[in-house]
Amino acid sequence: MKYDALLVQSFGGPEGPDEVIPFLENVLRGRNVPRERLLEVAEHYQHFGGVSPINQQNRDLIAALKVELQTHGIDLPVYWGNRNWTPYLADTLAQMEADGVQHALVFVTSVFSSYSGCRQYREDVAKAQAEIGPGAPRCDKIRTYYNHPGFIETMTACVQESLDQIPAERRAAAELVFTAHSIPIGMSDNCNYVKQLNESCRLVSEATGHANWRLVYQSRSGPPTQPWLEPDVCDVIRELAASGAKDVIVSPIGFISDHMEVLFDLDTEAKDTAAEVGLNFIRSGTAGVRPRFIQMIRELIEERLNPETPKLALGTFGPSHDFCPSDCCLYAPQRPRPG
CATH class of the missing domain: 3.40.50.1400 (Rossmann fold)
Structure with a gap:
């Protein structure tokens, strides 16, 4: 299948004290979370000057990934869009449309399958595409890589x-x-x-x-x-x-x-x-921009660009699916408390 861009899709985070409350309101919108809890989490961010490190970490990842792709002859421009803060996903998809992107692969900065770590990211893309209209790029999420x-x-x-x-x-x-x-x-x-x-x-x-x-x-x-x-x-x-x-x-x-x-x-x-x-x-450390992790992202891209590329996976369950089924990671929020 032909792809003409890579979208790195992430959560987003504030980059200054004045952004903390609006960011958390974005995160918690529609969820039954007490205001006291929002303010408690806001203090966590203020403890670090109101700056979440996640945006800079994504910039670092994208920079490393661009080098990895270029080194291996993969000519895909890399874009970045967030769920809860700038750069917002809808703005990024609009820029991709303006740049002529038609079909993008999506790398989500979430390893494990859940509603918030998988399905919601796909819903975010669908919502942004609906805002942009029929010219919005098609986006296919790269498979889950927990056992890569x-x-x-x-x-x-x-x-x-x-x-x-x-x-x-x-x-x-x-x-x-x-x-x-x-x-x-x-x-x-x-x-x-x-x-x-x-x-x-x-x-x-x-x-x-x-x-x-x-x-x-x-x-x-x-x-x-x-x-x-x-x-x-x-x-x-x-x-x-x-x-x-x-x-x-x-x-x-x-x-x-x-x-x-x-x-x-x-x-x-x-x-x-x-x-x-x-x-x-x-x-212990996280994956960050360690070379083997960046190499893994490139390998996941290569297997989608060329169907003959082996899909690498360790352990019991084999490689995850490329395209999520319709009921993948549904969330049933109503459940009685045990006891």
Whole structure:
């Protein structure tokens, strides 16, 4: 299939104190989140000068990706559009139309399948296309890459670097905790989010030879009456300390870069929790612009440009589908609280 551009589609983030509240209002529009929670999260951003690192991280990723594509003879202009902040997706698609783009591949900066990490991004594109009209570019999302060798090898390297920081005599007993953004149970029931996360964690732990691992969650934002995925990372850190653990490695496998949920919820809150209970805390790195991760994106592009290119995947489930079925990652928000 012929493609004439690449769109990097992401979440967006504020880049100054005055942008924090409007940005969060965009994020939470239509969701039953108390105003108090919005203001609480706003303080997280103000803790870092009102600047989310995600936009600069996307600029860095795009710069690295342009070099990777050029080096391998792939002539695709790269565009960037966000869901919740500038550059907004609709503005980017309008520019693509003006530039004559007809059919773009889309790389979404979300690894795992869920409504907010997959389907909503496709809905964002459809909404922007409807605003632009019949001349809007067609956009096809690149497949999910949770078990691609490039992602697993990248995260394995990150975890191994953390393991190497622990004295050899304590390394085998170190607790390896993988974290991902919690989502409502009603959302997780209708997608492969948890299954994919567990598979990625298993593949990374096996590659490092460190079998002592668990998957936990962070950054819950819903009302207390709505059940979300658990356990929470800070609760687990307290439990580990109570059980006699000495070292914990926290790997934010659910995030591809060090944005706000990593910098505040892990590097601040989780780290402080570990210090309170006397646990040695090491936060493992994210994929960012590590060369193997950038190479992976290029490989995903190549397999769509040339159907004869092998689709790489590790583990049990094989490569994910190229085109999502109509019921992919549906969200059923109404679910009674257990008990």
